[in-house]
Amino acid sequence: MGEILVGTCSWTDRALLSSGWYPPGRRDAEGRLRHYAGRFPVVEVDATYYSLPSSRNSVLWAERTPDGFRFDVKAFSLLTGHPTRPDALPAELRPALAGRRAGRAGGGDADPGLLDEVWQRFSGALEPLRRMGRLGTLLFQFPPWFAPGERAEAYLDACARRTAGWPVAVEFRHPGWWQDDQRDATEALLTDRGMAAVAVDMTQSLPASIPPVTPVTSPRLAVARFHGRNDAWGSGTKEDRFRHAYAVEELTEWVPRLRAMAERADRVHVLFNNCCADAAVRAAESMRRLLGAPAGPE
Template sequence: MGDILVGACSWTDKELLSSGWYPEGHRGAEARLRYYTTRFPLVEVDATYYALPSTRNSTLWVERSPAGFRFDVKAFSLLTGHPTRPGALPADLRQAATGRHGRAEADPALLDEVWLRFSGALEPLLRAERLGTVLFQFPPWLAPGTTATSVLRQCRERTEGWPVAVEFRHPDWWRPDRSAFTFDLLTELDLTAVAVDMVQSLPTSIPPVTPVTSDRLAVVRFHGRNRAWGTGTKEERFRHRYTPEELSSWTPAVRVMADRAREVHVLFNNCCGDAAVRAAETMSRLLGTPSAPDRTDGPDSPRRRRPPSGSAPAPS
């Protein structure tokens, strides 16, 4: 069975910082990360979606984390087709990037430069074997079709050699009549499919399928089950405290995913107060996973695992 790593989708969220989860004496940037790594073996970096990462920050993350710890890094918004403010770009790119409606225009030259800087900034994580995966969370308007398939192929070409996970926000990707095509495409490109837990009563709800499309890594992200998903403030969208019963319904599927991939990342995105870290603590107990990294081997370690085949049973 592959390793199962559990963590939260941020260690710097303002609501988490004010929740009291970090003890006294652990309020500075370095102390926070060092404390977090004693509690979990994995974290998702969401700040890289809003602004390009820097080599300096990646280097500091490596220095402040132990061997075996994993950072899953969200791709910058411009690289996933989301609206991007020119102010989110480095100063020397802003003027050339300003387009209509005050958004950065994704012209080829700009994209080339952004891809170059984004990948360069992650090199310290990659060299230190701290990079778990790069998460490409595509917008809800990226529906299955010829254009979307081309986007995925271009994404893989740009990220050759990287571990990459893909989360779709358009539900048609995992509808019963489309899921086999999606599975085959991601498997062909060696892109990890991200399984999602979210409220299931909305037209935009992503089905709770658990495909394993890469034998290196499988990923599950828990967004909470608030009906305000897609509307309202961030706190309204993500305000949900998972019960042990809700999390227990996922443990069989997670274990099956671990039979099919060398590493499984379980991440909590219900970032409202300390809800995400508390859910991660509960899930760690339910799965019996370590609370801190105790390995130096990663998703590409040469251990023999059963190859991926279809989906694990969906949770109830």
């Protein structure tokens, strides 16, 4: 049986900071991370989706967490084909993006040379985290228009080449990847490239809903992300999309699924993304108890 680590998709979300979950005296940057890492063994870094990380932050994150703690780091938006503002890049790289539409499947109009340069800077900034044994995986969350097909597969091939030697997990937001007639091919696609599949819990009432399948495509790691079950997922504000307090019954139905994933992978990361007030940390605490998972790094 592999190890199951439970945490949340951010420790710096604005709604969490204002919820009162962090006690007085632990609300500065260092105090927040130390408080979080004393209660959970894994966390996702989502700030790296919006801007390139810095090596200094990687060092600080590692220094402020105990041995065994893991950071799953979300890939920068340009690397997953999402729309990216030029001002999200360093000044010297902005001209290469200005005037281009950095979105749509396969990286949109982003220049391949720019993608290589962005990857070098992104991975270079995270190298201290990896060297110090704190990197769990890089999370490549692809957009809803990243549909199965030759173009998407070619882009995944490019990602695999670019990230060779790095742990990578992939979350698809297009439901076609996990429909019955495509699922086996998707599993084989990720397995062949050494990428861990991400299982998803979300509302099942929308055309874009990802089915709650639990593929394991890497013997080293499997990932499950819980987005909440709000029907405003496709149209509401961020607060609307993620406003969901998981009931014990909703979490309990995932317990045998997560344990089955742990039978096939050395480690399973279970991350809650219902980041509205303290809903994610409360759900993570409940799931940890249901699984009998550790409260911190062992």
